[in-house]
Amino acid sequence: MANNNKKYVELIWADKYDRFEKGEKMPIERPNLPFQVVETINKPRIKDLESGLFDPEKVYPETEYPPNYPKDWKNLLIWGDNKLVMSSLLKQGWAGKINLIYIDPPFFTGADFTVRTKIGDEEIEKEPSIIEERAYKDTWSGGIASYLKYMYERLVLMRELLAENGSIYVHLDWHVGHYVKLMMDEIFGYENFRNEVVWRYGKIASSTNKFLCNHDVLLFYTKTANAIFNPQVTKLDKPIKRLARTVKDGRLVNVKDEKGNLVYVEKWEKLIDDVWDDIPIVMHANPEFLDFGTQKPELLIKRIIETSSNPGDIVADFFCGSGTTLAVAEKLGRRWIGCDLSKFAIQVTRKRLLDIHNSKDLMEDAK
Numbered sequence: 262m263a264n265n266n267k268k269y270v271e272l273i274w275a276d277k278y279d280r281f282e283k284g285e286k287m288p289i290e291r292p293n294l295p296f297q298v299v300e301t302i303n304k305p306r307i308k309d310l311e312s313g314l315f316d317p318e319k320v321y322p323e324t325e326y327p328p329n330y331p332k333d334w335k336n337l338l339i340w341g342d343n344k345l346v347m348s349s350l351l352k353q354g355w356a357g358k359i360n361l362i363y364i365d366p367p368f369f370t371g372a373d374f375t376v377r378t379k380i381g382d383e384e385i386e387k388e389p390s391i392i393e394e395r396a397y398k399d400t401w402s403g404g405i406a407s408y409l410k411y412m413y414e415r416l417v418l419m420r421e422l423l424a425e426n427g428s429i430y431v432h433l434d435w436h437v438g439h440y441v442k443l444m445m446d447e448i449f450g451y452e453n454f455r456n457e458v459v460w461r462y463g464k465i466a467s468s469t470n471k472f473l474c475n476h477d478v479l480l481f482y483t484k485t486a487n488a489i490f491n492p493q494v495t496k497l498d499k500p501i502k503r504l505a506r507t508v509k510d511g512r513l514v515n516v517k518d519e520k521g522n523l524v525y526v527e528k529w530e531k532l533i534d535d536v537w538d539d540i541p542i543v544m545h546a547n548p549e550f551l552d553f554g555t556q557k558p559e560l561l562i563k564r565i566i567e568t569s570s571n572p573g574d575i576v577a578d579f580f581c582g583s584g585t586t587l588a589v590a591e592k593l594g595r596r597w598i599g600c601d602l603s604k605f606a607i608q609v610t611r612k613r614l615l616d617i618h619n620s621k622d623l624m625e626d627a628k
């Protein structure tokens with residue numbers, strides 16, 4: 262859109278402003294459809310579970326119950342295209358209600374809609390359904406331009422759903438990370454960009470004509486300057502020596518001894534920075550592995566949820582896949598909303614969430 266500010270920068274793709282040229286007032290279409298809610302997880306359909314397996318009161322005993330978790334809350338697992346799901350959520354009063362959004366959308370590799378799975382010991386590839394195929398065409402048929410349109414529409418809706426103290430993490434890699442960064446600067450504001458986190462997953466493979474690609478990126482933005490941020494620390498094997506510091510008159514100053522010398526202290530932990538190389542990819546040997554092609558590790562999501570939300574807050578993942586975000590949110594006492602286009606993904610997620618309570622697999626130091 263024409264902008265007279267000489268410092269203005271924006272990313273343009275084919276048809277970005279088509280709707281305005283056709284006289285529409287909004288940059289994206291906003292339908293309001295009834296949900297295909299697969300499960301309001303804390304109100305299970307199955308008879309055996311009617312005693313309230315997902316009843317928060319049963320999951321969190323009286324003393325540990327998150328204070329911010331209304332007793333009549335129902336987590337939502339919705340089957341459908343997230344554009345329709347989010348515009349319907351907005352129409353139904355969810356604007357400004359979600360504290361944290363993590364998404365792991367397709368990365369423009371073109372391989373995201375065929376799911377590998379297992380029946381017994383046999384590995385099969387599940388073909389995409391008709392809605393998946395249609396969404397696939399809408400997303401990829403115009404190359405990178407249609408992918409950018411697809412992401413833009415969804416990110417605009419996500420910003421509206423975020424609470425004032427809310428954060429969003431978008432998980433990408435080298436294919437489109439740079440395009441989406443520019444787009445997020447436009448939607449969320451350059452000033453609300455917090456970090457580009459590098460997740461180095463430590464793949465072991467070979468590469469002949471370029472360096473081996475061994476990291477994804479997490480683009481982390483907040484809705485405002487007042488977002489929740491709980492700094493995370495990691496334990497060290499050996500202590501490191503650091504200058505002792507203290508706050509004086511609102512400023513951080515070095516501590517000195519009686520003779521005026523600087524004082525050193527030994528630290529056994531350090532703040533987590535923007536390179537995460539301590540979390541491996543999920544593989545066969547790991548009990549959380551569900552053989553879902555693009556499944557992400559629970560530890561990765563745990564770090565994000567603990568940093569950018571508090572117990573009882575609402576966490577959403579609109580590309581939930583095998584349900585990693587929802588499972589971790591559940592284990593950490595957060596409320597959650599999840600959605601996926603693929604019925605298979607919804608089935609995997611549903612089973613995973615029910616299994617948490619069957620196995621009492623609540624995360625260590627969680628609740």
Ligand SMILES: C[S@@+](CC[C@H](N)C(=O)[O-])C[C@H]1O[C@@H](n2cnc3c(N)ncnc32)[C@H](O)[C@@H]1O
Nearest residue numbers: 342343365555556557580582583585601602603
């Ligand atoms: C990379 S996977 C997510 C994996 C997930 N983070 C996990 O740990 O299992 C992306 C998911 O987005 C879903 N998806 C793609 N386009 C979608 C859309 N328009 N609406 C909803 N889900 C979509 C796909 O079906 C797929 O399950």
